[in-house]
Amino acid sequence: xxxxxxxxxxxxxxxxxxxxxxxxxxxxxxxxxxxxxxxxxxxxxxxxxxxxxxxxxxxxxxxxxxxxxxxxxxxxxxxxxxxxxxxxxxxxxxxxxxxxxxxxxxxxxxxxxxxxxxxxxxxxxxxxxxxxxxxxxxxxxxxxxxxxxxxxxxxxxxxxxxxxxxxxxxxxxxxxxxxxxxxxxxxxxxxxxxxxxxxxxxxxxxxxxxxxxxxxxxxxxxxxxxxxxxxxxxxxxxxxxxxxxxxxxxxxxxxxxxxxxxxxxxxxxxxxxxxxxxxxxxxxxxxxxxxxxxxxxxxxxxxxxxxxxxxxxxxxxxxxxxxxxxx
Amino acid sequence: xxxxxxxxxxxxxxxxxxxxxxxxxxxxxxxxxxxxxxxxxxxxxxxxxxxxxxxxxxxxxxxxxxxxxxxxxxxxxxxxxxxxxxxxxxxxxxxxxxxxxxxxxxxxxxxxxxxxxxxxxxxxxxxxxxxxxxxxxxxxxxxxxxxxxxxxxxxxxxxxxxxxxxxxxxxxxxxxxxxxxxxxxxxxxxxxxxxxxxxxxxxxxxxxxxxxxxxxxxxxxxxxxxxxxxxxxxxxxxxxxxxxxxxxxxxxxxxxxxxxxxxxxxxxxxxxxxxxxxxxxxxxxxxxxxxxxxxxxxxxxxxxxxxxxxxxxxxxxxxxxxxxxxxxxxxxxx
Numbered sequence: 001x002x003x004x005x006x007x008x009x010x011x012x013x014x015x016x017x018x019x020x021x022x023x024x025x026x027x028x029x030x031x032x033x034x035x036x037x038x039x040x041x042x043x044x045x046x047x048x049x050x051x052x053x054x055x056x057x058x059x060x061x062x063x064x065x066x067x068x069x070x071x072x073x074x075x076x077x078x079x080x081x082x083x084x085x086x087x088x089x090x091x092x093x094x095x096x097x098x099x100x101x102x103x104x105x106x107x108x109x110x111x112x113x114x115x116x117x118x119x120x121x122x123x124x125x126x127x128x129x130x131x132x133x134x135x136x137x138x139x140x141x142x143x144x145x146x147x148x149x150x151x152x153x154x155x156x157x158x159x160x161x162x163x164x165x166x167x168x169x170x171x172x173x174x175x176x177x178x179x180x181x182x183x184x185x186x187x188x189x190x191x192x193x194x195x196x197x198x199x200x201x202x203x204x205x206x207x208x209x210x211x212x213x214x215x216x217x218x219x220x221x222x223x224x225x226x227x228x229x230x231x232x233x234x235x236x237x238x239x240x241x242x243x244x245x246x247x248x249x250x251x252x253x254x255x256x257x258x259x260x261x262x263x264x265x266x267x268x269x270x271x272x273x274x275x276x277x278x279x280x281x282x283x284x285x286x287x288x289x290x291x292x293x294x295x296x297x298x299x300x301x302x303x304x305x306x307x308x309x310x311x312x313x314x315x316x317x318x319x320x321x322x323x324x325x326x327x
Numbered sequence: 328x329x330x331x332x333x334x335x336x337x338x339x340x341x342x343x344x345x346x347x348x349x350x351x352x353x354x355x356x357x358x359x360x361x362x363x364x365x366x367x368x369x370x371x372x373x374x375x376x377x378x379x380x381x382x383x384x385x386x387x388x389x390x391x392x393x394x395x396x397x398x399x400x401x402x403x404x405x406x407x408x409x410x411x412x413x414x415x416x417x418x419x420x421x422x423x424x425x426x427x428x429x430x431x432x433x434x435x436x437x438x439x440x441x442x443x444x445x446x447x448x449x450x451x452x453x454x455x456x457x458x459x460x461x462x463x464x465x466x467x468x469x470x471x472x473x474x475x476x477x478x479x480x481x482x483x484x485x486x487x488x489x490x491x492x493x494x495x496x497x498x499x500x501x502x503x504x505x506x507x508x509x510x511x512x513x514x515x516x517x518x519x520x521x522x523x524x525x526x527x528x529x530x531x532x533x534x535x536x537x538x539x540x541x542x543x544x545x546x547x548x549x550x551x552x553x554x555x556x557x558x559x560x561x562x563x564x565x566x567x568x569x570x571x572x573x574x575x576x577x578x579x580x581x582x583x584x585x586x587x588x589x590x591x592x593x594x595x596x597x598x599x600x601x602x603x604x605x606x607x608x609x610x611x612x613x614x615x616x617x618x619x620x621x622x623x624x625x626x627x628x629x630x631x632x633x634x635x636x637x638x639x640x641x642x643x644x645x646x647x648x649x650x651x652x653x654x655x656x657x658x659x660x661x
Contacts, residue, residue, distance in 0.1 A: 003582070005603045006591040010651075014594050019651035021643050023597060025403060029630050031640035033546045033553045036473025038401035038453050039597050044643035045652050052647055070355050071368035092649050096510070097657040124368045129658040131463060131476030138464070140548045143366025146460030146476065146660045175426070211548060212365040214469045216558040217621040221363055226548045254329040259336040261350050264369050268353075270334045285646065288637070289548040297360040304621060307361050308377035309351050312618060315382070315422050317338045317349035318375055323427040324661030326458035326478030327509055 021045050034135075042095060042132040049136070051284040052092040055162050055244075057151060057170060058278050059085040059182055059253065060195045061271035068105055071124045071268050073210055075225065075293055079119070080106040080198045083269070087151040087170040087182075090133075098130035099149035101172045101180075103269065106198045107208055109225060109292060118227055118292060120206040121199050125265045127172060130327075140289045141211030141226040145263075147174040153279070155185075163244035163281060175321035177260035184253040184277065186246040195247075195275040203230045209289070218304045221297045226289040237285050244281035250274045261317055351375045364468055372425065372465040379465070381617040382422040383573075387481065387505060388612070389415040389517060389588070390526055391605040398435055401453040401601045403542055405557070405626055409448065410436035410530040412608070417505045419481040420462075428459035429479035431507050431515075433598065436530045437540055439557060439625060447559055447625060449538040450531050454598045456507060458661065470622050471543025471558045475596075476660070477509040483612075485520075503580070503612070510655035512593035519585035519610070521578040526609030538562045541622070550637050557626035560619065569618050576614035582607050594651050 014020040021044055024032045034040035061083050068078045084104040091097050104121035111118070127147035128134045134144040148171075155167040170182040192200075199205035206229040214221045230236055253274055259267030299307065310316075335341040339350035351373065354362050364370045391413045398408045414434040421427045434450035441447065456477040457463050466472030486501025506516035531537035539560040546553045562568055588607050592599035632640065644650075 003585070003588040003607050004590070005599055005605055006589070007600050007603055008591055008593075010594055011592045011597075011600065014651050017651075020594055023400075025400065028640055030632055030636050032630070033544060033550065033641065035467075035471065035542060035544045036453055036455070036475075037403045037542050037544065038601065039473070041467075041473075041475050044641050047642050047644060048646045050647045052649070073359070073367040092653070094644055094649070094653055096653050096655050099657065099659070124366060126366070129660045131460065131658075131660075134460065135464075135467070138365070138371075138468075139546055141365065143369070143371075145366075145369075145371045146463075148660055150659075209548075210365060210367050212362055212367065212370075213545060214363045216470055216543065216556060216624050218363060218469060219621075221360070224548060250328045252328070255332065257332040257334075259334050259340070261336060261338045264336065264353055266332065267334045267336045267340075268368060270332050271330075274328065274330065283647070288550045291548055299360070307363075307374050309373075309375040310377060310380075310424055312378050312380045313382050313616070315424065316375075318351075319422070319424055319426050321426050322661075323421070323429070324459040325480065326429065326456075326661065327476055327658045 042136045046094045046136060049094050049286040051090060053281055054091065054093070054284065055089045055151070055153070055281050056279065057087050057168060060197060060275040060278065061085050062273040062275065063269050064272060067269055072105060072107060072122055076107040076109055076122055076208060078105060079108050082106070082197045082275070084121070084197045087149065089151045093133075095133040095136055096130060098128050098133050099151055100126070100128050101147065101149050102126035103265065104197070106205075109208065111292065118206065119199070119204055120208040120227060122208040127174070138211070140286070141209030141224060143209065145174070147172050147179070161244075163246055163279070168248075168279065175260070175262040177258070177262065178256070179258065179260055179263050179266055181256040182253060182277075184248045186248050186279065187252045188247050189249040189252070190247050190276040192245055192247055192278045196278065203236060206230050218307070219299050219301070223295040223297075224291045225293040227292050228286065228289050232285055232287050237287070239283040241281045246279045248277040250276055253277060262321070364464065372461045376424040376461070376465060379424050379619040381420060381615075383614050383616065384421070384423070385419040385481070385483070385614050386612060387417045387503060387610060389610050390529060390608040391415050391602065392608055393602055393605045397601055397604055402435060402437060402451060406437040406439055406451055406540060408435060409438050412436070412527065412529045413605070414450070414529045417479070417481050423462075425462040425465055426459065428457050428462050429481055430458070431456045431477065431479055433602075434529070436537075439540065441625060447538070448531070448536055449540040449559060451540040456509070460660070470619075471541035471556060473541065475509070477507050477514070479507045481505050500578070509593070510595045512595065513589070513591065514593060514596055514598065515590045517585060517588045519580050519587070521580050521612070522584040523579055524581040524584070524609070526579045526581065526611050528611060535562050535568060550641060551632050553630045555628040555630070556624045558622040559625045560622045564618055564620050569620070571616040573614040578612045580610040582609055585610060595655070
């Protein structure tokens with residue numbers, strides 16, 4: 001019989017060195033901002049939220065405007081139908097390493113009172129492999145879910161940096177279904193500037209998110225349109241490393257996509273045309289976000305009951321999938 | 328270039344012969360006010376999880392005795408610790424409105440006395456881990472369950488032959504093994520066999536006046552405001568206990584039958600540090616059905632921050648400098 005509870009040296013030394021912050025309930029209440037309150041999913045050592053040497057691959061696609069306007073909520077307006085469909089491999093971040101996948105659509109919001117126009121990429125879909133990064137993003141309004149994601153570059157001398165490798169494979173799967181797979185070769189046969197979405201390299205284009213949160217009895221749901229300007233303390237938040245850019249022409253790309261019972265991304269956004277792929281390495285900082293617009297919906301108990309779609313204790317197609325085993 | 332793209336959704340636009348549609352209308356086809364979380368176009372959990380029910384889940388609760396002074400360090404005010412017997416539990420969920428998942432958590436008997444003098448009794452969850460994302464965010468965002476994602480396994484086996492025809496509750500399962508790992512560190516494992524000896528239950532077992540507490544913190548996107556909400560789930564729902572235990576499935580293990588019980592603190596998870604003085608009293612396992620209705624909010628507090636407060640209290644790290652807590656094996660969910 002071995003019954004033991006252990007506090008190993010990595011914890012005691014990590015605290016002494018300041019690499020593990022004090023427990024929130026031992027700190028000033030202004031520093032408590034996430035839960036569980038005694039052991040938050042992510043904590044103050046995540047901030048400022050920075051990224052180094054992340055690797056991005058963007059498949060540039062054209063979609064039908066009517067498809068885009070369906071999935072972009074009011075008060076945003078779609079500005080262009082050239083869409084960024086991207087995978088990222090994050091190695092060094094304040095949230096630790098993770099893979100990420102998402103879609104960015106160029107949009108505009110016009111402030112009805114001040115008349116000011118905001119331009120930004122809006123994220124209708126976003127997936128990550130880590131739960132802390134998922135939740136940290138959701139606080140800012142990023143629409144993150146967890147999924148199985150791979151973005152790998154290889155070929156040639158494996159000791160070379162990523163951008164010197166010639167082949168790539170991207171995959172996202174969730175709840176037993178492959179959602180999307182993109183594989184190919186960097187042939188550098190298209191110019192990045194020729195296929196780039198409208199917002200690439202423009203400092204007047206920030207990023208939009210729509211955060212939707214409900215209270216504990218579901219009697220109230222608050223919608224907040226958040227905005228991250230492209231610049232932070234006088235510099236672009238997103239620092240692309242030009243020497244790491246690689247491109248792939250449409251002839252060098254293989255694409256698989258499908259709608260699934262759990263994720264409607266490929267159902268909603270069938271590409272009309274693939275223009276190519278652009279890959280690059282970058283550093284990034286994500287500061288707190290501005291809130292540009294809010295809307296509140298309230299519900300009576302009867303309306304809450306009416307909104308419940310399922311029948312108690314009867315499980316259908318959306319309730320069965322391979323049991324996830326965690327991290 | 329090769330391109331294969333099928334936009335049809337199985338269970339909606341692609342149906343087996345005679346099958347009925349099972350995927351609910353897509354969010355943009357419904358009134359916007361029915362959407363309860365983001366993403367707008369594809370929420371991480373949607374209204375087809377409601378009402379949130381569970382059928383025939385399997386619960387394994389290790390009962391620990393923990394000094395009250397240790398428990399008070401992990402229970403936030405205004406909650407008060409009521410008892411020192413703590414439930415340290417694993418759950419194997421196979422049939423739920425959120426799909427299947429593994430779960431692990433800790434429940435401490437607590438109370439809250441409101442401004443009118445009413446005393447609310449309930450189990451409070453300082454720690455909770457799950458293996459699946461929709462269940463994590465459905466628990467966190469409306470209700471305040473403090474869920475994190477971890478790699479969790481639960482196994483009961485041995486003690487007889489089973490050709491696979493038996494329903495889960497009658498399968499032989501004399502031995503058990505559980506473990507939980509996160510970010511490359513083993514947080515906990517326990518193994519043993521059921522000797523069916525008596526094990527003292529926590530104070531709240533079987534009592535209808537004991538509900539469940541959670542402390543939810545909602546922080547604004549600009550980090551200038553954090554709203555605290557103490558949420559409460561009553562034990563009764565529409566006249567019945569929300570938690571229906573199946574009495575014929577109970578199995579117990581005394582401390583002598585629990586071969587290993589190893590719990591450690593890690594750089595990412597402090598449960599082992601704050602439960603380091605725990606004494607193991609045994610294990611109680613059982614099957615159950617459950618419904619989780621909307622929760623009441625019984626106490627709130629708002630903390631605001633200026634720009635200087637954010638710099639002073641929230642920016643703990645140095646930009647672009649990564650250390651111990653920022654480096655772990657890359658997660659590849661699931």
